[in-house]
Amino acid sequence: MVKTAIVTGSSSGFGELISIELAKSGFQVIATMRNLNKKGHLLKLAASENVTDKITVFQLDVTTQLSIEKFKEYVLSLGSVDLLVNNAGYAQGGFSEELTVDEYRKQLETNFFGVIAVTQAVLPAMRNQRSGKIINMSSISGRLGFPGLSAYVASKHALEGYSESIRLELKPFGIDVVLIEPGSYKTNIWQSIESISLSHESPYDLMKDSILEILTAGQDSYGNPHDVAKLAARIASAESTPTLRYPLGKGVKNMIQLKNFLPWKTLERILLKKLKL
Numbered sequence: 272m273v274k275t276a277i278v279t280g281s282s283s284g285f286g287e288l289i290s291i292e293l294a295k296s297g298f299q300v301i302a303t304m305r306n307l308n309k310k311g312h313l314l315k316l317a318a319s320e321n322v323t324d325k326i327t328v329f330q331l332d333v334t335t336q337l338s339i340e341k342f343k344e345y346v347l348s349l350g351s352v353d354l355l356v357n358n359a360g361y362a363q364g365g366f367s368e369e370l371t372v373d374e375y376r377k378q379l380e381t382n383f384f385g386v387i388a389v390t391q392a393v394l395p396a397m398r399n400q401r402s403g404k405i406i407n408m409s410s411i412s413g414r415l416g417f418p419g420l421s422a423y424v425a426s427k428h429a430l431e432g433y434s435e436s437i438r439l440e441l442k443p444f445g446i447d448v449v450l451i452e453p454g455s456y457k458t459n460i461w462q463s464i465e466s467i468s469l470s471h472e473s474p475y476d477l478m479k480d481s482i483l484e485i486l487t488a489g490q491d492s493y494g495n496p497h498d499v500a501k502l503a504a505r506i507a508s509a510e511s512t513p514t515l516r517y518p519l520g521k522g523v524k525n526m527i528q529l530k531n532f533l534p535w536k537t538l539e540r541i542l543l544k545k546l547k548l
Contacts, residue, residue, distance in 0.1 A: 275352050276507065277301045279333060279389055280359030282309035285408060285453075287316065288500035289356055294322035296504045298354065303331035303342070305359075333359050333385030343392040352396045354507050357386040358408040363422040364467040366475040375422045382426035387433065394441075401445040404513070406503055407434050411454045411523050415530055418546070419467060419475075419482050438515055449506055449513045454520025455486075455493045481546045494520045 276293045280286035281302035290302040290313060302313060310328045317323045329345060332338040346352060360382040363374055386407060397403030412420060413427030431450060438448035467479055499519065506513050518524055529538055 273297065273299050274354065275299050275301065275349055276354035276356065277303065277346075277352060277389075277393065278356040278358060279303050279331060279385075280305075281313055281328075282306065283312070284358075285496055285499050285503075286356070286358040287313050288496055289358065289503045290326060291316050291320055291322065292497075292500040292504035293354070293356075293507060294325035295320055296508050298325065298507065300326045301329050301345075301349075302326050303329045303359075305330070305332045331359075331389075333389055334380045339388045339392060342389070346392055346396055349396070351400050352393050352403060354404050354406070355390065355393045355397075356406045356408065356503060356507075357389060359385055359389075360408070360426070362420060364419055365422065366419055366467070366469075366473075366478070367421045369470050369473065369475065370422060375425070378422040378426050379429065382423070383429045383433070386430060390437070394446075397446050398441075398444045403446045404449065404507060405437075405441075405446065406449045406451060406506060409434070409450045409452045411452055411518065411520065411526060413450070413452060414518075414527050418478060435515065447513050448515070450516045451499065451503060451506075452516060452518040452523065453494070453499050454518075454523035454526075478546070478548060481548060485546065 274297070276298040278286050278290045278293065278300060281290045282304035286302075286304075290300050294300045294317065302310075304310060304313075307328065307330050313326070313328070314323065317326045329342070330338070331342050361378075363370070363378040365374065390405060393403075393405075397405075407430055409430050410423075410427045412424045413431040416424050434448050434450050441448060469476055469479060473479075502517060502519060506517065518527055529541070533541075
C-alpha cells in the first residue's frame with residue numbers, strides 16, 4: 272500500500288529536497304507551499320528523478336485560517352496520512368532591541384503556531400488509523416541561543432518544547448514525533464543575518480560585523496542539505512521507533528554536549544570570545 276506524506280514549505284530548501292527524497296522512497300507526497308508560482312523548480316527536480324507522478328502540489332499558507340481550513344478539508348479527502356513534515360518557516364534576523372514586537376509575532380506565527388495548526392489538521396487521520404509520524408524541522412537554534420537571531424531562536428525553542436510534549440501525548444495512538452536539528456547548511460536561512468537592517472548609528476554594528484565574519488569564514492564547511500533530506504526519508508521509511516531528536520551537521524553534537532555539561536557562564540565566555548566581543 273502506497274503511503275502518503277505531507278511536506279510544508281516545499282518550494283525551496285529542505286522542504287523541496289525532502290519532498291523529492293520521500294517520493295524516491297515510494298511515498299505519495301503532498302508538497303505544500305504558500306506561493307504556487309514557486310512550484311517550478313520542485314517539479315523540474317521531480318521530473319529529473321522520474322517521480323513527477325508521486326508529487327502533488329497544494330497551496331497552503333500556514334499562517335492563514337482560511338488556508339488551514341481548506342487544508343483540513345483536503346486532508347479528510349485523503350483518507351489516511353502516514354507522515355507529516357513540518358518544514359515551513361524562515362529566520363528573522365535582527366537584534367532584539369531593534370526588532371518590533373510584530374516582527375517577533377510574525378516569526379512565531381509561521382515557525383511555531385503554523386506547525387500547531389497543520390499538526391492539528393492532520394492528527395485526526397493519524398489517530399483514527401493509530402499510526403503515523405510527524406517530523407518537525409527544528410535547528411541547533413532550538414537548543415542554543417545565538418545573537419542576531421533571537422526571534423528565530425525563540426521560535427525553535429518553542430517548537431522543541433511543543434514536540435517533546437506532543438510526543439508523549441501521541442505515543443498511545445501509535446504516532447511518533449521527531450525533531451531534526453540541522454546546524455549550518457547551504458540553504459538561504461543564514462541570509463537573514465546578512466540582510467539585517469540596523470538603525471542609524473546602531474550600537475550593534477560591530478556585533479553584526481563579527482557574526483558575519485564567522486559565518487562567512489565557515490561557509491565552506493556548511494553541510495549539504497541533501498543529507499538532511501535523506502535523513503528525513505530514512506526516518507520516514509524505518510520500521511523501528513524513531514528517537515526524539517536527530518542533531519546533524521558539523522559541530523552540532525559537540526555544541527549540544529557543551530551546553531549540557533558546561534556551566535552557562537563558561538559557555539557564554541567561549542561564545543563571546545569566538546565572536547570577539
